[in-house]
Amino acid sequence: MNSSKLVGIPRALLCYYYYPAWATFFTELGCKVALSPHTSRKIVDTGVQLAVDEACMPVKLFFGHAASLLDTSDYIFIPRLVGVESRAFICPKFMGLPDMIRAVTPPDAPAILSPCIDLSRGNRTKKVFREMMNIGLLFSSNQHVVRRAYEMANKVQLDSEALFFKGYFPDEIASMLLGPRSDLDSSIPSDLAEIAAMAQERKKKEARVTIGVIGHPYLLYDDYTNMAILPRLSNAGCKVITSDMIPWEIIEDELKSLPRWLFWTMGRRLVGAAFHFLHSGRVDGCIHISAFGCGLDSVVGEIIEMEAKRSSKIPLTKITLDEHSGEAGVVTRLEAFLDMINRRKSA
């Protein structure tokens, strides 16, 4: 049934965390999966045009990526991510994302698949399973096949989290987990061995300076949007550790010093990783990459800055991006920060 349907997945927002799992789910059901192309001027412009002015850049980018899939896909996958752990949420905008996209797409646009993923009120994994089952049944009438696809996706998700903790980046992880499949989007290099070797080499490289980088995945790993901050750091001879590479045990441990339960999953990751960088002496400097108008970061950034001011000697800088950011500005600030760290190091 419907074996050749094409499911489009926008390369934006939490796709950087969940793409391997989502892709696995659909390919197991016999669908083709298309990831939207890497961010480009055109995608930014479309997004800016479609979204309201007040939306943050990452959400505008999402509009652009979703729009780029309209012509080619049979379905577009935009899950409604409410919460992925108990008592914590993703940003409110993620809860309304499928509706925000529906509000601007033409009536004849491909159907939007938007399962509601909500584990915020206790661990209701059964409900999530039911949501995914409903989606799966569009492509296979066999419940066992859907269940198997769901279980495979879960397994891939665990694998990809483990790879994050080992220090790999999302593209590397996707190619390691999905590489051998030929039915996937061509923009992910399928040569598993080569990518893995490159990643190993990157990880082995001796570095005099280690930089901890915190931020939402859609800012850290979108090289177009952030003016390639991570590759620039690598090229400057720095070892990069991102907030996604810090295991949850360490993060939970660091969060114990907060007076109140921080109720955003991404906020917890950012604050926990930042505190770890600031306290452990593992890094020589810490960079917070943020987006203009990010609601979470206004609170989370303040908590991190206060901690840095009060109880750490590790330098911290914040780079705020928006759709008007210029490369020169970002590069200059990055260079100045690295110069300062190098001076401190040799002093």
Next chain:
Amino acid sequence: MKLTFPHMGSIYIPISALFRHLGIEVIVPPPSSQRTLSLGSKYSPEFACLPLKVNVGNYIEAMEQGADTIVMAGGVGPCRFGFYGEVEREILKDLGYDFEMIIIDPPQGRIRPVLKQLGRLVGPARVRDVIYALRLCWEKIAAIDQVEKLAVKVRPLEAIKKQTTKAVNEILSKIDGAETIEATRSALREGLAILRSLPKAEGPPPLKVGLVGEIYVLLEPFANLNVETRLGELGCEVERSIYLGDWIKRHVIGDIFRLRRHNRIEDLAKPYLGHFVGGHGLETVAHTVDYARRGFDGVIQVLPLTCMPEIVAESILPRVSRDLNIPVLTLVFDEHSSDVGVITRLEAFVDLMRQRRGNMGELRECVATLV
């Protein structure tokens, strides 16, 4: 203990009455002003929304007058508001103030922790006094709502400009001054009579405008640059989607007793927004649908810049507006908002609504002659 709390519209009236009757010395922050906002913006995170900035300003100005304890509400997300108390405390600590902050969390069915926090405030007050204080507080909330609901009906018809607003201010200060439930009731009765007796001007029936959006900016005239009053003076009868009393009934009382009563209004949002998004985003969409169905001439959404739930609503409102054929104007407020900009846009929007109403009238006449 000299207690203070942030401003939000007229909420200072019931809250200060409550604490005064519990025997606590209350310092109401000076009315929010440009100075309040400047102080707040100076020390707050740049991208925090306007409410946090004004709160910080309120606290600083109250502490200048000797306040040493702050009461603030908490929350459990996903809107940022839930963490604001913590951030505000740290900002003020950094500035070197010596104070205590009491953050009262929503009970979520567990009243004990809330009572414990309140107990720190109530101290030795007798149960009878506490109950009376709560009743008085409620009485004042209900009175304020009634005055404000009548005022928006009277204002567009007033014969002498700004007379309604002047009267409302006097009535509210009488309600504020009332020390007993009886006195509050009689202040209300007198107030309503005064409003009803204001001279009316002849004119076309007022336009009906729904005001939706984020609760703080909706309820705090300083934050929304008096949008409700200005609309009234431009000849519009305004219905706000949130009044304090309704809100408390639904969210505070409902929350204590875990009455998650099904809210009919939220169903209206379903075709456009299928999930709660924190804050009042869902209500904003739902009320817009409601106003459209009730034949309002237009809807205005107000929100603070970077407000996450309202941005979701804002993204969806153009479709609601198109589908249900009702004009919607979104006004975004931050520390840089100016009177002139807002007035210009309101005037243009009112012109548009008036023109539409004229066209609709002509259309109706056409249809009538055809039939």
